[in-house]
Amino acid sequence: MSTSTIKLRNVLKQQQAIGQKISQITTISDSDKVQTLHQRIIQCTVEIEAICAKNQLTPAALSKPSRKAYAWMKFLSHEDNLTLHLNAICRTRAIAREIIKTKKTEIETVIVELTNFSGLYKYKITDKLATIQLSEGFIRAGDDVFQAVMTIVLLGKESSQQQIIRNFGSTEEYSDLIFELDSIAEVAAEIPQGSHYNLEELFENINREYFAGKMSKPRLTWNQTLTRRKFGHYERTRNRVVISKTLDSNRIPQFVVEFVLYHELLHKEIGVKYVNGRCLAHTAEFRRQERQFKFYLEASQYLGKIARQKS
Numbered sequence: 001m002s003t004s005t006i007k008l009r010n011v012l013k014q015q016q017a018i019g020q021k022i023s024q025i026t027t028i029s030d031s032d033k034v035q036t037l038h039q040r041i042i043q044c045t046v047e048i049e050a051i052c053a054k055n056q057l058t059p060a061a062l063s064k065p066s067r068k069a070y071a072w073m074k075f076l077s078h079e080d081n082l083t084l085h086l087n088a089i090c091r092t093r094a095i096a097r098e099i100i101k102t103k104k105t106e107i108e109t110v111i112v113e114l115t116n117f118s119g120l121y122k123y124k125i126t127d128k129l130a131t132i133q134l135s136e137g138f139i140r141a142g143d144d145v146f147q148a149v150m151t152i153v154l155l156g157k158e159s160s161q162q163q164i165i166r167n168f169g170s171t172e173e174y175s176d177l178i179f180e181l182d183s184i185a186e187v188a189a190e191i192p193q194g195s196h197y198n199l200e201e202l203f204e205n206i207n208r209e210y211f212a213g214k215m216s217k218p219r220l221t222w223n224q225t226l227t228r229r230k231f232g233h234y235e236r237t238r239n240r241v242v243i244s245k246t247l248d249s250n251r252i253p254q255f256v257v258e259f260v261l262y263h264e265l266l267h268k269e270i271g272v273k274y275v276n277g278r279c280l281a282h283t284a285e286f287r288r289q290e291r292q293f294k295f296y297l298e299a300s301q302y303l304g305k306i307a308r309q310k311s
Helices: 011-023 031-054 064-076 079-102 136-140 143-155 159-169 172-186 199-210 254-270 284-290 296-308
Strands: 109-115 121-126 129-135 219-223 232-235 240-244 273-275 278-280
Touching: 011 031, 011 064, 011 079, 011 109, 031 064, 031 079, 064 079, 064 172, 079 109, 079 129, 079 136, 079 143, 109 136, 109 143, 121 143, 129 136, 129 143, 136 172, 143 159, 159 172, 172 219, 172 232, 172 240, 199 219, 199 254, 232 254, 240 254, 254 284, 254 296
Parallel strands: 109 129, 219 240
Antiparallel strands: 121 129, 232 240, 273 278
16 A cells, blocks of 8 residues: 655645535525535545546545545535535524524624534634534434534533533444544545455355345445444445454454444445434344344454454
């Protein structure tokens, strides 16, 4: 794998410009503005990819800030993700307006931004203006989570509200999305053959045993990042399963890798459910089918052991 890096000018400025365009959209029903924004995002990612390709590199070679900005824009270049993003911002703004209207607060204006950064949220208050930055992982949050953030920012910190936010940050819905963002630039090539395990061979085993051989094969690849908490992700927009290279080792039993792959294939099979604007992937039906894996307990315990190890 190449260790070459490439420095591009204006990637962060492009991200900021897109953020400003997003802030100008007050409702997702404004189809003209949303479509113009979507095309702008696609154009930015295509230009970055073209420059990288010209240098015989991939976006994985970008400096870390530029790589994170590219991954964020690439993520939003898929229409479903952009819709979730805009919907989350609109819901957050509505909750903020309601608190300002009904509660005693000195803040008069709230600016909300969702982006790709480390951490759950941060905010700054100056001259009756609150500027709030949320992790992109919040696009799948429920209104209770947004209510907790706005209560803390506008009315002061409360331990119960902080716990709501921390609980959401521990969900698979949140970690799934963060893993996807981290994988966008890191996956330089879709190669199912790892140093020890071949994902295509494992897929054939799982498809035959659990899906009666009827599942169409998604794109399969290894992520290049070692992880200790999240080990795989199904990207619906690309029909791609990405597995952490942490599991590509002769020290990891095959049934553990198969369980993670089976888990992600269930996401492909079952899909997601929307409840009160929140995207739920791990439904009761999902959990029921997940437990059908014949080494479910052993694999879950093994993954828990890895997760408890220090990175």
